[in-house]
Amino acid sequence: MAYFQSKPAAGRHFLQIPGPTNVPDRVLRAMDNPTMDHRGPDFGRMGKALLDKVRAVFKTEGPVVIYPASGTGAWEAALANTLSPGDRVLMCETGWFAHLWHEMATRLQLQPDYIRTDWRRGADVAAIEAKLREDKGHEIKAVCVVHNETSTGCASRIDEVRRAMDAAGHPALLLVDTISSLGSIDYRHDEWGVDVTVAGSQKGLMLPPGLSFNAVSEKALKASETARMPRSFWDWKPMLAANATGYFPYTPATNLLYALDTAVDMLLEEGLDNVFARHDRHAEATRRAVRHWGFETQCADPRHHSSSLTAVRLPEGHSANALRATILEKFNMSLGNGLGQLNDRVFRIGHLGDFGDLQLVGTLGGVEMGLKAAGIPFQPGGVLAAMDYLNGNA
Numbered sequence: 478m479a480y481f482q483s484k485p486a487a488g489r490h491f492l493q494i495p496g497p498t499n500v501p502d503r504v505l506r507a508m509d510n511p512t513m514d515h516r517g518p519d520f521g522r523m524g525k526a527l528l529d530k531v532r533a534v535f536k537t538e539g540p541v542v543i544y545p546a547s548g549t550g551a552w553e554a555a556l557a558n559t560l561s562p563g564d565r566v567l568m569c570e571t572g573w574f575a576h577l578w579h580e581m582a583t584r585l586q587l588q589p590d591y592i593r594t595d596w597r598r599g600a601d602v603a604a605i606e607a608k609l610r611e612d613k614g615h616e617i618k619a620v621c622v623v624h625n626e627t628s629t630g631c632a633s634r635i636d637e638v639r640r641a642m643d644a645a646g647h648p649a650l651l652l653v654d655t656i657s658s659l660g661s662i663d664y665r666h667d668e669w670g671v672d673v674t675v676a677g678s679q680k681g682l683m684l685p686p687g688l689s690f691n692a693v694s695e696k697a698l699k700a701s702e703t704a705r706m707p708r709s710f711w712d713w714k715p716m717l718a719a720n721a722t723g724y725f726p727y728t729p730a731t732n733l734l735y736a737l738d739t740a741v742d743m744l745l746e747e748g749l750d751n752v753f754a755r756h757d758r759h760a761e762a763t764r765r766a767v768r769h770w771g772f773e774t775q776c777a778d779p780r781h782h783s784s785s786l787t788a789v790r791l792p793e794g795h796s797a798n799a800l801r802a803t804i805l806e807k808f809n810m811s812l813g814n815g816l817g818q819l820n821d822r823v824f825r826i827g828h829l830g831d832f833g834d835l836q837l838v839g840t841l842g843g844v845e846m847g848l849k850a851a852g853i854p855f856q857p858g859g860v861l862a863a864m865d866y867l868n869g870n871a
């Protein structure tokens with residue numbers, strides 16, 4: 478079966494969208510093992526060890542629930558397990574993904590308060606604090622923030638959100654979407670007092686799509702005892718009961734769990750701090766190329782630059798989608814499209830996951846050649862600027 482029809486035969490496809498990301502060969506090989514009996518003794522052994530090990534990536538001592546679902550499922554799980562219909566929640570419109578989570582909350586009959594931004598920065602921490610201070614009756618039950626807004630390349634400061642909630646003395650739960658930051662950008666579930674961390678497999682964790690996660694605090698577990706939102710598939714209770722012995726209440730995605738086991742090993746072998754530093758360095762090199770070309774990043778606040786992707790604004794009158802099509806056609810590289818109001822305005826370079834210096838230079842080389850081929854005015858030499866930075870000569 479030919480899964481790709483339009484690509485040249487030779488050379489490797491560059492999958493530089495900000496998720497799904499390139500899956501390392503070692504992870505692909507782990508998946509290529511026989512599916513085991515998920516009620517048999519070997520599974521429990523593996524499941525228990527894996528559920529224990531994966532907590533290190535979230536920096537939590539608490540339980541991590543794993544669903545056979547995309548990240549959207551874990552969004553729903555976070556809301557459905559902790560809240561009741563009619564509850565007020567505070568959400569921050571950082572971009573397209575925050576927008577989708579907000580829509581979901583509305584459909585689940587929650588009442589979101591929505592703090593707007595211009596999609597060029599992270600969550601407005603001062604506005605969160607002000608809203609919580611106003612809410613003297615503590616009607617707001619949860620604050621929901623997207624850590625890394627994949628549509629804009631802006632990362633919110635979760636440590637500051639926590640401090641703002643504490644400063645306001647407000648007891649709301651803190652729910653954080655780390656689908657495109659976990660395993661790429663520094664994140665600390667316990668230290669930052671996050672109640673539910675939502676994650677997915679196909680971005681920083683370097684797996685194919687198909688798994689998603691909730692890391693759960695004690696406070697969130699307690700809230701789940703009285704939360705009245707109807708839930709069944711997403712219910713933490715039977716999940717945690719089965720997980721205690723390494724099993725799942727329904728069939729898990731067994732071969733993706735092999736992959737997760739290997740991917741977590743790889744992250745821990747490299748060392749999480751080294752993983753984060755590698756992403757920071759590639760992001761900075763990318764921004765230097767973008768600046769050199771003469772373009773702006775969509776993120777306008779240097780304190781909020783994402784280390785997993787860069788969204789690049791093209792000059793007015795030039796089509797980002799046409800540029801991406803040219804690059805795919807000529808150089809066999811996929812770049813991320815602009816989402817929602819950013820459609821055709823920006824393109825997104827994913828530099829997360831299984832990624833090294835030469836992949837970055839190749840990626841930026843493809844963009845620079847594509848700019849020329851698409852007839853977009855730019856200053857040549859962005860790749861050199863990135864290489865200088867990578868060499869420590871910047």
Ligand SMILES: *Cc1c(COP(=O)(O)O)cnc(C)c1O
Nearest residue numbers: 547548549574625627656657677
């Ligand atoms: C990719 C992504 C999602 C959606 O995840 P799916 O796996 O496509 O359901 C949600 N939030 C963020 C920040 C993402 O990057």
